[in-house]
Amino acid sequence: MELVQLSAGTVEGVDGYLVQVEVSRSEPSTGTGRTTVVGLPDAAVRESIDRVTPALFSSGLRHRPADHLVINLAPADRRKEGPAFDLAIAIGLASTMPENKLPPPPVDTVFLAELALDGTLRPCRGVLACAIAARDAGLKRMVVAAGNAGEASVVAGLTVYAPTTLTDLVGWLREGLASAPVAAPEAVTYLAPEIPDLADVRGQEFAKRALLIAAAGGHNLLMLGPPGSGKTMLARRLPGLLPELTLDEALDVTRVHSVSGLLPAGIGLLRTRPFRSPHHNVSSVGLIGGGSVPRPGEVSLAHHGILFLDELPEFNRATLETLRQPLEDGHLTISRGGGRLKFPSRCMLVAAMNPCPCGYLGHPTRRCTDNADAIHRYRGRISGPLLDRIDLHVEVPAQKPELLSKGPDGETTADARVRVVAARERMLQRQGRANAALDTRGLRKHLHAAADAIALLDQAVNDLGFSARAYDRILKVARTIADLDAREDVSLDDVSEAIGYRVLDRPVG
Numbered sequence: 001m002e003l004v005q006l007s008a009g010t011v012e013g014v015d016g017y018l019v020q021v022e023v024s025r026s027e028p029s030t031g032t033g034r035t036t037v038v039g040l041p042d043a044a045v046r047e048s049i050d051r052v053t054p055a056l057f058s059s060g061l062r063h064r065p066a067d068h069l070v071i072n073l074a075p076a077d078r079r080k081e082g083p084a085f086d087l088a089i090a091i092g093l094a095s096t097m098p099e100n101k102l103p104p105p106p107v108d109t110v111f112l113a114e115l116a117l118d119g120t121l122r123p124c125r126g127v128l129a130c131a132i133a134a135r136d137a138g139l140k141r142m143v144v145a146a147g148n149a150g151e152a153s154v155v156a157g158l159t160v161y162a163p164t165t166l167t168d169l170v171g172w173l174r175e176g177l178a179s180a181p182v183a184a185p186e187a188v189t190y191l192a193p194e195i196p197d198l199a200d201v202r203g204q205e206f207a208k209r210a211l212l213i214a215a216a217g218g219h220n221l222l223m224l225g226p227p228g229s230g231k232t233m234l235a236r237r238l239p240g241l242l243p244e245l246t247l248d249e250a251l252d253v254t255r256v257h258s259v260s261g262l263l264p265a266g267i268g269l270l271r272t273r274p275f276r277s278p279h280h281n282v283s284s285v286g287l288i289g290g291g292s293v294p295r296p297g298e299v300s301l302a303h304h305g306i307l308f309l310d311e312l313p314e315f316n317r318a319t320l321e322t323l324r325q326p327l328e329d330g331h332l333t334i335s336r337g338g339g340r341l342k343f344p345s346r347c348m349l350v351a352a353m354n355p356c357p358c359g360y361l362g363h364p365t366r367r368c369t370d371n372a373d374a375i376h377r378y379r380g381r382i383s384g385p386l387l388d389r390i391d392l393h394v395e396v397p398a399q400k401p402e403l404l405s406k407g408p409d410g411e412t413t414a415d416a417r418v419r420v421v422a423a424r425e426r427m428l429q430r431q432g433r434a435n436a437a438l439d440t441r442g443l444r445k446h447l448h449a450a451a452d453a454i455a456l457l458d459q460a461v462n463d464l465g466f467s468a469r470a471y472d473r474i475l476k477v478a479r480t481i482a483d484l485d486a487r488e489d490v491s492l493d494d495v496s497e498a499i500g501y502r503v504l505d506r507p508v509g
């Protein structure tokens with residue numbers, strides 16, 4: 001019997017882990033042997049053998065499919081999914097045939113790729129997560145398809161090889177992998193798509209100010225306005241206003257996209273903050289993740305970025321409720337079989353809606369056809385608990401057409417971001433977190449509000465009927481307004497401005 005061992009990897013949730021692949025081959029005494037794959041393989045892993053056999057033959061390698069073959073994937077108690085084991089199984093099978101003249105596979109190397117029938121390596125999901133696991137386990141080298149070389153190379157300390165075909169790899173292994181060409185570190189390409197600029201938005205000074213405050217303090221934001229008033233346009237400009245991703249944050253973002261199969265081939269690192277805008281008929285699995293092989297949902301794909309919910313009242317209420325905990329905690333857990341998977345979900349929520357069912361309440365030229373009751377019911381469709389998590393609600397009225405065509409350019413994203421970053425710096429130095437993330441005690445401690453500012457808010461609570469929750473949200477926003485102005489004390493003007501961003505707390509006008 002010939003026995004060969006080598007390393008592969010797979011993902012569970014957004015985390016990678018290493019899998020030992022053991023291949024044993026023995027000649028049956030009579031007739032045809034059996035091929036067995038053990039260690040909780042899913043269908044794609046079991047089908048691996050059907051891809052690997054032709055791939056071996058088309059690469060000119062010797063293999064006897066009629067032998068007794070056992071492919072054991074360890075640890076045995078974790079489910080293995082996907083086609084990424086093809087490469088390790090192929091090298092394992094080839095190595096058990098002495099005629100192929102292959103040395104024992106290097107023990108410090110992870111093999112991770114799908115194989116085409118002609119022996120070409122194909123990219124697979126989750127390579128970054130596996131590369132992190134390989135590095136953490138002290139492994140030194142990784143063999144992947146060229147399309148995955150970028151993300152594998154992002155992990156410092158791993159040498160990455162990206163053969164085009166199984167034939168290339170076999171040649172390299174015979175010579176010793178150490179002398180094979182390394183996937184060039186230049187192969188690490190960054191995806192930093194052009195983010196639209198704030199200067200494109202004409203007028204809308206009030207909404208732009210709210211956007212700036214949201215960016216600075218990390219506050220969730222809801223925009224109310226008629227169709228075409230620029231709500232989507234504004235929301236898309238938020239990622240560019242936020243501080244740049246740190247390397248660790250970029251790795252987090254890339255890992256989630258890679259696991260979901262959403263990392264474009266050849267891309268090493270996603271460097272811009274995600275902007276996700278799921279359609280309103282999204283399911284709760286689509287929104288927060290899950291499924292039989294649990295995948296991240298939109299809230300995890302938006303990790304470190306923006307989750308944009310357009311036409312908020314059209315979303316299923318129960319689906320929206322499931323967002324509350326992930327938004328609050330910055331992560332979520334999904335139970336699966338005996339275990340629990342943890343997905344990241346630290347993102348900002350931006351929502352948009354019409355002011356009324358017809359969309360034209362408050363429009364300068366068009367008439368709203370809804371009565372107060374219908375407007376009330378429409379607004380009531382928004383989940384209360386979710387609304388409670390939104391610090392800023394602002395109106396985004398339709399702009400006059402002449403302003404759209406020849407209004408002056410506004411502040412650019414680059415200029416606005418300087419102010420956002422400075423304000424965020426102040427928050428981090430003072431309290432170690434953005435203002436939106438302060439709890440009630442932290443808020444009391446770091447507020448530094450003038451007496452007349454608090455008196456104004458108390459008055460407003462009495463007159464306008466703000467809830468206790470709204471009270472804290474107004475103070476947080478006021479704190480951010482002072483930080484944008486580099487002031488330590490929160491003034492009456494700050495509180496007064498913050499009260500203006502609570503349009504849904506006021507009766508329908």
Ligand SMILES: Nc1ncnc2c1ncn2[C@@H]1O[C@H](COP(=O)(O)OP(=O)(O)O)[C@@H](O)[C@H]1O
Pocket residue numbers: 200201202203204225226227228229230231232233234399404
């Ligand atoms: N303030 C504005 N400045 C410049 N263009 C605008 C503005 N508001 C709307 N537009 C134009 O109108 C289009 C529709 O805006 P959009 O953001 O989709 O509106 P909404 O999401 O509120 O329905 C935009 O793509 C843009 O071309």
Ligand SMILES: [Mg+2]
Pocket residue numbers: 228231232233310352
């Ligand atoms: Mg829109």
Ligand SMILES: [Zn+2]
Pocket residue numbers: 356357358359360361367368369370
């Ligand atoms: Zn209306």
